[in-house]
Amino acid sequence: MAHLYRTTLCRLSLSLGSNCTRKLSARASTVPLAIRAFSSTSSGRTDGVFRELTAQRLQTPWIEALRKQQVEGKSSAEGSATPRPPKERELEAKRMDDSYHKVVLPLARDPWLLDTYLNSSGHIRLGTIFMDLDALSGVIAYKHTGDDVTTVTASCDRIVINHPLTEICDLELSGKVTYATGRSSMEITMQVAKAPQEGERIKNEDILIHCTMASLPDHGGSGSGYKEVQRYQLPAAMGMKTDMASRPVNVNPLVVSTLEEKRLYALGERNSKIRKQRKETALTKHTPNDLESDLIHAFWQKQLQYHDPYDELRKPDNAHFMDTTILRNATIMQPQNRNRHQFMIFGGFLLKQTFELAFTTAAAFAHARPTFVSLDPSTFQNPVPVGSILYMTATVVYTDPPLIGAPGEQFDPESEYTRVQVRVDSKVRDVEHGRSKPTGTFNYTFTVKKNIRVVPRTYQEFMLYLDARRRAEEVKETLQEEGVGLSPTSAEQSVTE
Numbered sequence: 001m002a003h004l005y006r007t008t009l010c011r012l013s014l015s016l017g018s019n020c021t022r023k024l025s026a027r028a029s030t031v032p033l034a035i036r037a038f039s040s041t042s043s044g045r046t047d048g049v050f051r052e053l054t055a056q057r058l059q060t061p062w063i064e065a066l067r068k069q070q071v072e073g074k075s076s077a078e079g080s081a082t083p084r085p086p087k088e089r090e091l092e093a094k095r096m097d098d099s100y101h102k103v104v105l106p107l108a109r110d111p112w113l114l115d116t117y118l119n120s121s122g123h124i125r126l127g128t129i130f131m132d133l134d135a136l137s138g139v140i141a142y143k144h145t146g147d148d149v150t151t152v153t154a155s156c157d158r159i160v161i162n163h164p165l166t167e168i169c170d171l172e173l174s175g176k177v178t179y180a181t182g183r184s185s186m187e188i189t190m191q192v193a194k195a196p197q198e199g200e201r202i203k204n205e206d207i208l209i210h211c212t213m214a215s216l217p218d219h220g221g222s223g224s225g226y227k228e229v230q231r232y233q234l235p236a237a238m239g240m241k242t243d244m245a246s247r248p249v250n251v252n253p254l255v256v257s258t259l260e261e262k263r264l265y266a267l268g269e270r271n272s273k274i275r276k277q278r279k280e281t282a283l284t285k286h287t288p289n290d291l292e293s294d295l296i297h298a299f300w301q302k303q304l305q306y307h308d309p310y311d312e313l314r315k316p317d318n319a320h321f322m323d324t325t326i327l328r329n330a331t332i333m334q335p336q337n338r339n340r341h342q343f344m345i346f347g348g349f350l351l352k353q354t355f356e357l358a359f360t361t362a363a364a365f366a367h368a369r370p371t372f373v374s375l376d377p378s379t380f381q382n383p384v385p386v387g388s389i390l391y392m393t394a395t396v397v398y399t400d401p402p403l404i405g406a407p408g409e410q411f412d413p414e415s416e417y418t419r420v421q422v423r424v425d426s427k428v429r430d431v432e433h434g435r436s437k438p439t440g441t442f443n444y445t446f447t448v449k450k451n452i453r454v455v456p457r458t459y460q461e462f463m464l465y466l467d468a469r470r471r472a473e474e475v476k477e478t479l480q481e482e483g484v485g486l487s488p489t490s491a492e493q494s495v496t497e
Contacts, residue, residue, distance in 0.1 A: 048116070048128060048131055048337070048348075048349065048352070049131050049132055049135045049346070049348065050103060050105055050113075050132050050135070052103045053103060053132055053135040053136055053139060054135060060342060062335040062336075062338070062342075065342040065343070066335075069342075069343065091182065091250060091251065091252045091253070092252060093182075093252060093253045093254065093255040094144060094177075094252045094253075094254060094255070095254070095255060095256075095257075095261075096176045096177060096178060096254060096256070096261055096264070097176065098143065098144065099140050099141075099143040099144040099176045099177040099188075100140075100174070100175075100176040101136065101139050101140050101143060101174065101175065101176070102172055102173060102174035102175075103136070103172070103173050103174075104170055104171070104172050104173075104195050105117075105132070105170060105171040105172075105173065105195075106170050107124070107168055107169065107170055107171060108168055108169045108170050109170060114168065116128070117129070119497060121497065122495070123494075123495050123496055123497035124165070124168070124495060124496045124497070125496075125497065126355065126372055126496050126497060127351065127352035127353075127355040127356050128352060129171075129192060129209070129496070130159065130348060130351040130352055130355060130375075131346070131348035131349060131351065131352050132173055132348070133159070133173065133190055133192070133209075133211050133213075133348070134153060134213070134346070134347050134348030134351055135346075135348055136173050136174075136175055136190055137153060137175065137188045137190065137213045137215065138151065138153075138340070140175050140176060140177060140188050140190075141177070141186065141188060141215045141217070144177045144180070144186065144251065144252060145186075145217050145251050145252065149217040149249060149251070150217065150341065151215050151216070151217045152215065152216055152217075152347075152380070152383075153213055153214075153215055153347045153380055154185065154214050154215060154216040154379070154380060155213070155214045155275065155377065155378060155379045155380065156211075156212070156213050156214075156351070156375055156377070156378045156379075156442075157187075157212040157213065157214065157271050157275075157377055158210075158211070158212055158374055158375060158376060158377065158475065158478075159209060159210070159211045159374060159375035160209065160210045160211075160373075160374045160375075160479065161208065161209060161372060161373060161374065161494070161496075162207045162208060162209065162210050163204075163205050163206070163207055163208060164208075164492075164493045164494030164495075164496075165194070165208045165494050165495050165496050166493055166494065166495060167495060168495060169194050169195065170194070170195035171192055171193070171194065171195060171208070172192070172193050172194070172195040172196070172202065173190065173191075173192050174190065174191060174193075175188055175189055175190030175191065175211070176188070176189065177254065178254075178261075178264040178265060178267070178268050179254065179264070179265055179267075179268020179269060179271070179272065180251055180252065180253055180254045181253055181254075182250055182251070182252070182253035183250060183251075184216060184217060184249060184250055184251065185214060185215065185216050185217075185251075185272075186214070186215055186217075186251055187212060187213070187214050187215075187268040187271060187272070188212070188213050188214075188215060189210075189211070189212050189264060189267075189268075190209075190210075190211040190212075190213070191207055191208075191209060191210050191211065192207075192208045192209035192211075193206045193207045193208060194206040194208070208494075208496070212268075212271060214271075214275070217249055217251050270478075274377075274474065274478075275377075278377065278474075282467075283463050283466060283467055288463075288466055291406050291407065292406070292466050292469075294406065294407055295404065295406045295407075295466070296462050296466075298404050299403075299404055299455070299456065299457075299462070302403075302404060303315075303455075303457060315455070316453075318450075318451050318452050318453055319403055319452075319453045319454075319455050320365065320396075320452070320453070320454055320455065321454075321455050321456075321457055322395060322396065322397065322454050322455065322456045322457070322461045322464070322465070323457075323458075323461070325361065325364075325365045325395055325396035325454060326361075326393060326394065326395050327357060327360060327361045327364060327393075327394045328391070328392065328393050328394070329353075329357050329391075329392045329394075330389055330390065330391045330392070331353070331389070331390055332387070332388075332389050332390075332431075333345045333384055333385065333386055333387060333388050333389070333390055333428075334386070335386045335387075337349040338386050342386075343385060343386050344383045344384060344385060344386065345383070345384040345385070345386060345390075347380060350380075350384065350390075350426065350439070350440060350442075351375075351442070353390070353392065354392060354394075354424040354426065354440075354442040354444075355372075355375070355442075355444060357392050357394045357424055358394050358422040358424050358442070358444040358446075359372070359444075359446070359497075360394075361394040361395070361396060361422050362396065362420045362422050362444075362446040362448065365396045365420060365452070365454075366418070366420060366448035366450045366452050367450070368448045368449055368450045369448075370420065370446035370447065370448050371446060371447045371448070371492055371494070371497075372444070372445075372446055372496070372497070373419065373445040373446055373447050374444075374445045374475060374479075375442065375443070375444055375445075376421070376443040376444070376445055376471050376472070376475050377443065377471060377474070377475075378440065378441060378442040378443050379440055379441055380439070380440045381437075381438050381439055381440050381441070382428070382437045382438060382439050382440075383439070384426075384428050384439050385428070385430075387430070387431065388428045388429060388430055388431070389428065389429050389430070389431060389433075390426060390427075390428050390439070391426065391427050391428070391429070391436075392424055392425070392426045393424070393425045393426075394422055394423070394424045395422065395423050395425075395464065396420055396421070396422055396454045397421055397422070397423045397454070397461075397464045397465055397467070397468040398420075398421040398454065398465055398468035398469055398472055399418050399419065399420055399421070399452065399453050399454045400418065400419040400421075400472055401413055401415050401418065401453075402453065402469075403453040403454075403455055414451065415451065416449060416451065417447055417448070417449055417450075418447070418448055418450055418451060418452050418453070419445055419446070419447055419472070420445070420446045420447070420448055420452075420454075421443060421444070421445045421468045421471070421472060422443070422444045422445075422446065423441065423442070423443050423464065423468065424441070424442040424443075424444070425438070425441055426438070426439045426440050426441075426442070427439060443468070443471060445472070445475075449492070
């Protein structure tokens with residue numbers, strides 16, 4: 001600083017003359033030099049994901065990745081002639097602990113890191129935590145499969161709040177592969193908990209979030225991240241060539257020995273069967289069952305009463321038609337939110353975007369602050385390319401208690417709290433607005449302190465309603481089996497949102 005001060009004096013002497021210089025020099029000799037020390041701490045933020053979870057990614061500036069892709073794109077035909085590796089591979093079994101990984105978010109110790117996780121009311125943004133969980137699942141998957149394959153999140157079975165977090169504290173994110181038969185998929189179980197003291201173990205009441213995700217691997221090669229993702233998806237991302245077919249490959253099977261490992265593996269096996277059953281019985285393939293058909297008929301009869309001039313019954317004030325609950329959003333996908341393969345958007349970013357739109361939709365529907373309960377079974381369908389436009393449509397598709405129950409169903413129509421299920425459908429288009437492709441369907445459940453109901457009235461809305469009802473019943477059963485979940489009153493006490 002002193003050197004800088006003297007340099008400034010010299011420059012002034014040249015422009016002002018010797019007299020001014022002598023005056024300035026005399027004044028400078030009587031004024032003590034104040035030396036200011038500048039320091040900076042390492043930034044705790046990256047593209048919205050905790051830095052330790054992105055440390056293993058290939059750090060390539062976007063401009064370099066783009067130029068490389070443009071050069072390689074001119075000779076893309078050469079890449080298509082590359083010999084394909086065999087689909088079946090001999091892989092040795094691994095233990096669950098081989099893929100175990102954990103990180104600690106020092107939210108209580110680092111106020112600037114905490115600043116990137118808070119919303120306007122001082123609550124921890126769950127959408128940002130979801131980004132970290134998706135990044136963590138990627139780290140775990142690669143520890144299990146190795147770097148010679150590309151692993152993509154295929155679905156999220158659920159993210160459930162176990163116990164409310166009542167104070168800002170350091171959080172420990174941990175997880176491992178808990179189900180892998182040796183075929184081309186695996187299940188990863190993770191949790192977010194209050195970070196324990198050194199030498200202590202996490203207590204059950206300190207677990208904030210329980211999360212299960214399914215991942216699919218595809219054969220990749222070093223240095224060709226974009227093509228790896230392109231091969232995995234069918235159809236490929238819009239505007240890109242589709243001469244390469246999806247090539248899922250086998251992964252290492254798991255060997256289990258302890259009682260806890262056997263329990264986790266059994267849960268993964270059950271979740272796999274549920275996913276297969278859900279596909280086989282989907283409403284897109286089969287008509288509603290008898291009970292569901294009776295429910296549709298009951299709704300239709302009720303709406304006839306609402307419009308019958310000779311019937312005093314009218315739609316209650318707390319009932320709202322489904323098409324009035326819709327909120328939409330569109331945003332362009334920027335390279336700052338790309339994944340490790342450079343040209344596709346990070347899946348955790350999509351979770352964050354869809355969660356915040358779902359939260360807003362639930363709030364607009366109920367005119368009350370929603371409390372997050374769970375992310376119910378959701379699927380990723382197609383990749384989202386950098387530079388594309390993502391369209392999201394959120395709809396309230398189910399409320400519990402319902403306005404009309406199925407025959408024999410027991411519920412409290414005067415319940416103070418209502419569970420609101422919001423479905424977010426996302427699709428992607430290129431900037432020129434060519435073909436659109438679905439990218440995923442995400443189902444979020446919130447609790448609101450209000451007696452409010454949603455009412456379907458078209459056939460499409462009835463299908464959305466029945467699909468959501470099936471999912472709600474399915475989630476209830478699995479949560480009861482595992483003994484997780486929390487009451488609406490305790491959920492309101494959480495500092496997360």
